[in-house]
Amino acid sequence: xxxxxxxxxxxxxxxxxxxxxxxxxxxxxxxxxxxxxxxxxxxxxxxxxxxxxxxxxxxxxxxxxxxxxxxxxxxxxxxxxxxxxxxxxxxxxxxxxxxxxxxxxxxxxxxxxxxxxxxxxxxxxxxxxxxxxxxxxxxxxxxxxxxxxxxxxxxxxxxxxxxxxxxxxxxxxxxxxxxxxxxxxxxxxxxxxxxxxxxxxxxxxxxxxxxxxxxxxxxxxxxxxxxxxxxxxxxxxxxxxxxxxxxxxxxxxxxxxxxxxxxxxxxxxxxxxxxxxxxxxxxxxxxxxxxxxxxxxxxxxxxxxxxxxxxxxxxxxxxxxxxxxxxxxxxxxxxxxxxxxxxxxxxxxxxxxxxxxxxxxxxxxxxxxxxxxxxxxxxxxxxxxxxxxxxxxxxxxxxxxxxxxxxxxxxxxxxxxxxxxxxxxxxxxxxxxxxxxxxxxxxxxxxxxxxxxxxxxxxxxxxxxxxxxxxxxxxxxxxxxxxxxxxxxxxxxxxxxxxxxxxxxxxxxxxxxxxxxxxx
Numbered sequence: 077x078x079x080x081x082x083x084x085x086x087x088x089x090x091x092x093x094x095x096x097x098x099x100x101x102x103x104x105x106x107x108x109x110x111x112x113x114x115x116x117x118x119x120x121x122x123x124x125x126x127x128x129x130x131x132x133x134x135x136x137x138x139x140x141x142x143x144x145x146x147x148x149x150x151x152x153x154x155x156x157x158x159x160x161x162x163x164x165x166x167x168x169x170x171x172x173x174x175x176x177x178x179x180x181x182x183x184x185x186x187x188x189x190x191x192x193x194x195x196x197x198x199x200x201x202x203x204x205x206x207x208x209x210x211x212x213x214x215x216x217x218x219x220x221x222x223x224x225x226x227x228x229x230x231x232x233x234x235x236x237x238x239x240x241x242x243x244x245x246x247x248x249x250x251x252x253x254x255x256x257x258x259x260x261x262x263x264x265x266x267x268x269x270x271x272x273x274x275x276x277x278x279x280x281x282x283x284x285x286x287x288x289x290x291x292x293x294x295x296x297x298x299x300x301x302x303x304x305x306x307x308x309x310x311x312x313x314x315x316x317x318x319x320x321x322x323x324x325x326x327x328x329x330x331x332x333x334x335x336x337x338x339x340x341x342x343x344x345x346x347x348x349x350x351x352x353x354x355x356x357x358x359x360x361x362x363x364x365x366x367x368x369x370x371x372x373x374x375x376x377x378x379x380x381x382x383x384x385x386x387x388x389x390x391x392x393x394x395x396x397x398x399x400x401x402x403x404x405x406x407x408x409x410x411x412x413x414x415x416x417x418x419x420x421x422x423x424x425x426x427x428x429x430x431x432x433x434x435x436x437x438x439x440x441x442x443x444x445x446x447x448x449x450x451x452x453x454x455x456x457x458x459x460x461x462x463x464x465x466x467x468x469x470x471x472x473x474x475x476x477x478x479x480x481x482x483x484x485x486x487x488x489x490x491x492x493x494x495x496x497x498x499x500x501x502x503x504x505x506x507x508x509x510x511x512x513x514x515x516x517x518x519x520x521x522x523x524x525x526x527x528x529x530x531x532x533x534x535x536x537x538x539x540x541x542x543x544x545x546x547x548x549x550x551x552x553x554x555x556x557x558x559x560x561x562x563x564x565x566x567x568x569x570x571x572x573x574x575x576x577x578x579x580x581x582x583x584x585x586x587x588x589x590x591x592x593x594x595x596x
Contacts, residue, residue: 085252086316087208089196090237091179091215092227093172096192097132100171101161103223117155120163121148131163135225165191175224176322177380180372181420182215184329185321193241195234195319204333208249216247222378231255234319235310239266256313260286267307273300285311328366328425330354337376337417341405344373344418348401351423352394365390365431369397373412374420381412385457388449388485390429396450403457452484461485469493473547475592476510501564503545505574505593512590515575522581525563529575531591536567544577558587564595 093099097120117137121128128148130137140155152158168191176194180186182205185197198211205211212228219226229240231250236259240250243266250258259266262285264277276299282288288296289312293305309315330351338344348371359365370384385400405412455464465481469491472478496502517526525541542564549557562576572595579587 085232086197086199086318087202087230087232088234088237088319089182089198089212089215089228089230090189090234090241091194091196091219092189092238092241093175093192093219093224094227094242095132095135095225096172097163097168098134099224100168103171106223116157116159117142118159118161119148119151120161122163122165131165168192174378174380175222178222178374178378179215179218180323180380181218181331181333181374181422182211184323184325184422184424185319187319187321189234189238193238195238197319197321198230204331212247212249221376231313233310233313233316235307235317236313239311242266252313259312260284260289262311264288266311267304269300269304273304276300324426326370326424326426327364327428328355328358330358330423332421334419334421337414337419339414339417341412344412344414344421345398345402345405347421348423349394349398351421352397355423355425356392356394359392359425359428359431363430363432364428365392366397366425366427367429368425368427369401370424370426371401372422372424373414373418374422375414376416376419379415383408383412386427386453386461386483386485388452390431392431396453400453400457403454407458449485456483456485472550474550475504475508475547476512477550478504502595505572505595507596508574508593509591512576512592515589515591517575517589523561525565526575526589529589529591531573536569536571536573538565539568540566547576562592 098118101118101120117140118134119130119137119142120132122131123129130142130144130146130148130151133142133144137151137155137158142151142155148160172188172192172194176186176188179194179196183196183198183201185199187195189195196215198208202208202211205214208230212230215228216226227241227246229237229244229246229248229250231237231240232252232255236250236255239262240248240255240258243262244258248258264274264282264284266285267274267288269277277288282291285308288308296308297305306315310317332347332351334347338347351371352369355366355369366387367390368384368386370382373381373383375381383401383404385397385404387397387400391397452464461483464484466484467479468482468486470478470480471491513531516530518528519526525543526538528535528537530536544561544563547560547562549559551557558579560576560578562574564572565575566572573591574593574595575589575591577587577589579585581587
């Protein structure tokens with residue numbers, strides 16, 4: 077499966093979880109070992125304006141006529157036997173995020189939709205499940221397997237799919253043109269307007285979206301604002317506003333859906349090797365190479381794990397990348413746990429680069445660079461990119477900002493290192509202090525180099541001095557940054573230091589001397 081753009085109309089699957097909070101409580105009870113979860117009417121409450129109101133309800137509570145927003149006192153007056161739980165929206169959001177990661181198995185373009193729903197852009201993905209109806213059934217089976225009640229609808233726009241899933245018949249697939257006819261029959265509540273606007277529309281005799289569409293657009297916009305006709309048009313399929321997926325779709329995606337879950341490391345590595353070989357063919361056909369390779373492991377229980385390896389240069393060498401994955405899997409701080417097994421693996425190449433076939437020259441190429449790249453890749457896979465770094469030049473006159481640490485495999489560098497005259501002593505010391513360390517000095521002239529300085533309780537007599545090198549402060553970063561005069565000095569024992577004076581004599585506060593580095 078590839079995330080390349082398609083010329084066919086976009087297709088969106090809305091997945092709504094109407095009982096997300098009660099289902100989360102039931103999942104937690106089962107996880108804690110409760111054989112029979114509580115089947116009483118469960119309501120989750122939150123305090124709004126000093127009163128406890130119902131924020132979420134179980135199906136049993138809905139069957140008793142209770143509704144969201146009702147006060148807990150009114151609910152108890154109707155049904156005294158209620159199981160009351162404090163609403164935890166953060167826990168619901170965490171569960172929904174986990175479900176979003178798990179439902180990424182159906183398409184790489186998935187996004188959150190409100191507090192209890194998902195939108196999946198399934199364009200070009202339905203063939204993996206025979207057809208669109210097969211995809212919808214697979215999503216519903218997956219939701220049931222992880223213990224979540226679900227409502228679904230597949231339509232041509234995200235808003236149409238959302239409205240049909242929440243207020244229409246669940247599990248329906250609407251072909252282009254059918255979604256508009258079905259949306260016209262939905263109640264006004266499918267617009268999800270405010271309570272006052274919905275009451276005004278109902279009192280005006282508008283019961284369905286079809287009644288609303290038949291009214292003049294100008295009159296609706298004048299009464300309810302311009303947002304209402306726009307939202308109505310999107311629900312009716314006139315405008316397709318693309319979703320923003322949680323992760324940008326990578327250029328290359330290769331899936332392997334397994335009929336039997338796998339748990340053994342050898343089987344996992346075999347599947348990864350097959351995916352890499354398939355991705356290498358895709359990259360070669362487009363004269364591309366990968367700089368990053370990510371494998372997503374989808375477990376039966378809904379947990380998802382992603383592991384990424386990076387390379388210093390673009391490559392499509394499947395065996396070489398496989399060796400990096402073995403290094404990475406062996407060095408994980410938290411080992412890969414298959415649980416009851418992985419039923420799907422996905423390999424994606426999020427970072428690609430042009431890689432043309434290179435014609436060998438008459439002379440044998442040097443292998444030093446290639447060996448170094450391979451070493452960096454293996455160390456990165458084993459230790460992580462933050463542990464394998466090199467210095468990169470930065471455009472700044474301040475010595476402490478003239479270099480930074482970057483990943484050693486990074487090749488793009490916009491600022492070259494300044495050229496050094498091999499016949500002259502170095503302008504900058506190899507060892508520098510951050511921050512510079514204060515020293516006490518004695519000078520023969522106010523604006524001259526020090527004749528003696530004291531650092532770390534040791535006094536040094538200056539035998540030679542060279543300077544000053546004046547470096548102005550970066551006023552756009554720190555307005556009070558003082559100008560520095562740097563000197564290269566050597567004491568009577570031959571030790572060389574890099575000193576500077578911050579500020580000028582006669583200023584307030586008085587200038588201070590610092591040691592910034594040591595020459596080898």
